[in-house]
Amino acid sequence: MFKGLRDALAGLGHRVIEGVWRIGAGARLFSYIGFYLIESFKRPRLIVREIFATGVLSLLIILVSAFFVGMVLGLQGYNTLQKYGSSEAIGVLVALSLVRELGPVVTALLFAGRAGTAITAEIGLMKATEQLSAMEMMAVSPIARVIAPRFWAGVISMPILAALFSMVGVLGGYFVAVPIIGVDSGAFWSQMQASVDFRDDIVNGVIKSLVFGVVCTLIALFEGYDAPPTAEGVSRATTRTVVNSSLAVLGLDFILTAFMIGA
Amino acid sequence: MSDNIVEIDNLSFGYKGRLLHKGINMVFPRGKVVAIMGGSGSGKTTLLRLIGGQLKPNLGEVRVDDEVVHKQSIDGLYKLRRKMGMLFQFGALFTDLSVYENVAFPIREHTDLPESMVRDFVMLKLNAVGLRGAHNLMPTELSGGMARRVALARAVALDPQIIMYDEPFAGLDPISMGVVCNLIRSLNDSLGATSIVVTHDVHETFSFVDYVYFVSDGVVVAEGTPDDLRNSDKPFVHQFVHGEADGPVPFHYPAADYKLEMLRGHDV
Numbered sequence: 001m002f003k004g005l006r007d008a009l010a011g012l013g014h015r016v017i018e019g020v021w022r023i024g025a026g027a028r029l030f031s032y033i034g035f036y037l038i039e040s041f042k043r044p045r046l047i048v049r050e051i052f053a054t055g056v057l058s059l060l061i062i063l064v065s066a067f068f069v070g071m072v073l074g075l076q077g078y079n080t081l082q083k084y085g086s087s088e089a090i091g092v093l094v095a096l097s098l099v100r101e102l103g104p105v106v107t108a109l110l111f112a113g114r115a116g117t118a119i120t121a122e123i124g125l126m127k128a129t130e131q132l133s134a135m136e137m138m139a140v141s142p143i144a145r146v147i148a149p150r151f152w153a154g155v156i157s158m159p160i161l162a163a164l165f166s167m168v169g170v171l172g173g174y175f176v177a178v179p180i181i182g183v184d185s186g187a188f189w190s191q192m193q194a195s196v197d198f199r200d201d202i203v204n205g206v207i208k209s210l211v212f213g214v215v216c217t218l219i220a221l222f223e224g225y226d227a228p229p230t231a232e233g234v235s236r237a238t239t240r241t242v243v244n245s246s247l248a249v250l251g252l253d254f255i256l257t258a259f260m261i262g263a
Numbered sequence: 264m265s266d267n268i269v270e271i272d273n274l275s276f277g278y279k280g281r282l283l284h285k286g287i288n289m290v291f292p293r294g295k296v297v298a299i300m301g302g303s304g305s306g307k308t309t310l311l312r313l314i315g316g317q318l319k320p321n322l323g324e325v326r327v328d329d330e331v332v333h334k335q336s337i338d339g340l341y342k343l344r345r346k347m348g349m350l351f352q353f354g355a356l357f358t359d360l361s362v363y364e365n366v367a368f369p370i371r372e373h374t375d376l377p378e379s380m381v382r383d384f385v386m387l388k389l390n391a392v393g394l395r396g397a398h399n400l401m402p403t404e405l406s407g408g409m410a411r412r413v414a415l416a417r418a419v420a421l422d423p424q425i426i427m428y429d430e431p432f433a434g435l436d437p438i439s440m441g442v443v444c445n446l447i448r449s450l451n452d453s454l455g456a457t458s459i460v461v462t463h464d465v466h467e468t469f470s471f472v473d474y475v476y477f478v479s480d481g482v483v484v485a486e487g488t489p490d491d492l493r494n495s496d497k498p499f500v501h502q503f504v505h506g507e508a509d510g511p512v513p514f515h516y517p518a519a520d521y522k523l524e525m526l527r528g529h530d531v
Contacts (some may be wrong), residue, residue, distance in 0.1 A: 134355035137315050138369045138417075139344040145372075 026222045032143045033151050033221075040148035047149045047156075054115040054150070054217075055157030059164070061114050062107055066098075066165040069106060070172020073097055077173070078181055090183055091192035094173030095166075099196060099205045103166035105253050108212035111158060112245035116220035119150055120241040123224025124234035132225075147225065151217050158213025159206050166205065204260045211252060216245045265329055268293045268425055268457045269314055273323035276306070276313060283309055285481035286323065291425075296451050296458040298468045300503070301478035307461040308352070310478075311427050314459070315347060316340045327425070345373065348418035352430040354410040356402040362389070362413050363398040369420045388416040392446060408439030412446065419450055426451065428460045432467055440464075444471050465504050469493065477503065 033040075040047065077093040123146065126132050132142040170192075177183040196202065220241045227237035269291040276284045283306040291297050299307050312318045313325050319333045326332070327343055335343060356365050366385045370376065376384070389395040392412040402410060411431060418426060428447060432440050448471040451458040462468050468475070469489035477485040477492070477500060485492060485500045492500055501507070518524075 129353065129358070130351045130355035131357055133317065134349070134351055134357075134414075136317060137344055137347065137349040138372065139341040140369070140372045141341075 022222075022226070025226060026218065029143075029147070029222050029225060030218060033148050033218075036141065036144040036148045039144045040152060043145075043149065046145070047152050050149045050153030051157055054111075054119065054153045055161060058111060058114045058157070058161060062110055062161050062165050063168050065106065065110055066103075066168035067172040067175075069102055069165075070094060070098065070169035070174075071176045073102075073169070074173035074176030074181070078177060078183070087181075087183055088187035089191055090173070090177045091170075091188035092195040094177070095170055095192045095196050096201060098166040098169040098173075099201045101253070101257075103169065104162045104205055104208035104212055105249060107162040107165045107209065108158065108216055108249040109246055111154075111161060111213075112216045112220070112242055112249070115154065115157070116216050116241045116245050117238045119154070119217070119220040120224040120227070120238045121234060123147070123150075123221065124227035124229075124237050127225065127227060128229035128231075128234060147221050151221060154217025154220070155210065155213045158216070159209040162205065162209035162212075200260075204256075207260075208253065208256050211256060212249050215248050215252060219245045219248065265326075266292055268328055269459065270326045271310070271314070271323070272326065274313065274320050274325060275322035276309060276318065276320045282321075283481055284320075287478070287481070287483055289476055289483065291457055291459055292474075293424075293457050294451075294455060295473040296448060296460065296471065298460045298462060298472040298475045299478060300461075300463055300465070300468065300475055302463065302503075305478050306481065307463075307478060308429050311349065311429055311459065311461055314425075314427065315344065315349060345421065346424045347427060348421070348423035348425070349427040350411065350414050350418045350429060350431055352433055353407075354402070354414035356405075356410055356414055356417070358402050360402075361398070362394065362400050362402070362405070365402070365413060366398075366417045366420055369417065373421060384420065385416075388420055389413075391419075391450065392416045393442070406439075408435050408442065411435065411439075411443060415443075415446060415450070419454060419456075422454055422456075424456055426454075426456050426458045428458065428462070430462055431460065432462060432464045440467055447471065465506070 073094045074090060077090045077097075078087055081087045081089055081093065123132075126146065132146065135142045135145060174185075174188060178185045178188055223237040223241045223244070224234075227233045267290040269289075271287055271289040274284055274287045275282060287310070289297075289299075299310060301307050309318065313320055314327065314332065316325075316332045316335065324331045324333065328346060330339070330343055332340070332343065356362075357368065360368065363385055366388055367381050370381050370384055374381075386395055386398070389398055392415055394409060394412055394416065397405070397409065397413075402413070405413065415431075426447075431443050431447065435443065444467050447458055447460065450456070460468060460472060469492070472489060474488060475486065475492055476483050479499055485495060485497050487495070493504060495501065495504075
């Protein structure tokens with residue numbers, strides 16, 4: 001019995017130490033990216049190429065999802081609001097839900113699933129096939145050449161994707177509310193225009209998407225860079241990217257919302 | 264300036280509680296082709312990584328061009344690596360770049376040459392390895408031997424003083440093997456470089472190297488010219504050179520007595 005307890009404690013301690021070690025290694029990677037900040041901007045073509053890979057190639061899934069999310073919001077919102085005789089406020093409900101919450105959060109979750117996994121798998125495979133070692137031996141820093149451009153691409157892409165998500169989501173909500181249900185088009189847009197505040201809603205949404213962009217991209221890069229150089233190692237790292245990014249986004253969303261509402 | 268471009272002095276290295284090298288001494292004279300040979304898992308590739316500064320020794324030191332590798336700052340280390348080229352076991356070509364772009368990579372990273380000159384250099388190097396006509400291909404379109412030759416062209420793109428080869432013959436057919444042997448020798452001599460070849464292919468290696476170190480159990484067990492080693496009566500060298508299954512390097516991984524284990528049951 002004591003042996004079982006001791007083993008359980010040892011296992012717990014091992015996991016805690018490993019967790020702390022990984023946080024430290026992630027922070028070190030982040031500081032290296034900062035160190036190579038200027039150097040990576042000397043290669044704008046690399047950053048543009050990565051923006052295409054992470055941002056542009058994620059557009060389809062983001063836009064299609066946004067349209068469906070907007071349509072569901074329109075349906076659910078109308079169903080509730082009509083009970084209180086305020087179905088014209090549907091535009092406000094759709095816009096605020098998207099700009100404040102769903103835009104940044106759902107985009108970040110989709111980004112982690114689409115672009116984050118691609119980044120992790122690519123870097124993990126580059127490590128497994130010694131491409132990163134080869135770069136080091138050619139006196140070229142993999143952080144400057146491979147990691148930093150992907151980081152900036154993720155950070156730049158996320159707010160743009162979130163903004164597009166919100167825009168297309170609003171169109172989805174409009175499509176259900178106005179042509180299908182029959183809500184007045186003027187009321188839909190005018191109430192939205194009157195209620196959505198630039199500073200409190202749009203800027204806060206952009207801040208959230210920026211933070212999520214930093215966190216999701218950093219997790220994806222770290223998991224790839226830290227992956228054991230085997231097929232199983234890369235596979236596990238890819239899974240960890242999705243799980244850790246999703247948890248981080250949802251947890252951070254609560255913290256950021258609390259600060260924004262309190263501010 | 265020392266006669267030896269690389270010197271390994273009393274080097275010990277290990278990890279996870281296992282000592283891989285136990286006080287190794289080696290020298291690599293300028294202009295020579297030197298082989299490091301030994302069985303699988305004897306730490307040959309690790310030695311290359313220690314020379315390249317990708318690993319730090321537990322004891323002793325590696326000196327490259329009179330500079331202690333593990334005491335260098337990142338900038339110093341990168342400056343030192345500019346003198347080195349390395350051929351990885353499976354080429355380690357960048358899979359998202361074409362053959363041309365792979366060879367151009369180090370030139371573009373370390374020089375400000377105009378694109379026309381970069382092209383001339385790349386074609387020169389690709390011609391030297393016989394693959395000028397393949398410059399448009401992607402790494403996935405190359406055979407193992409071709410990939411190794413492209414990687415060799417990339418490794419020598421900046422005319423390094425030291426060229427390191429990690430198992431350059433692994434998985435190659437006899438023709439490709441002969442091609443790679445000739446390339447290693449001819450590139451070394453034409454560039455005036457020093458080559459370090461890590462391998463366990465005895466006959467190919469003995470045909471073109473100047474000096475050989477045999478590594479086993481963490482120490483240098485024999486060294487000499489290929490002729491010395493061919494005629495050596497040391498049991499390890501004899502077993503290795505003649506490919507005998509059993510000898511000082513046992514066929515079996517250490518295990519308990521087989522008969523007793525069978526009688527005890529199957530509790531492995």
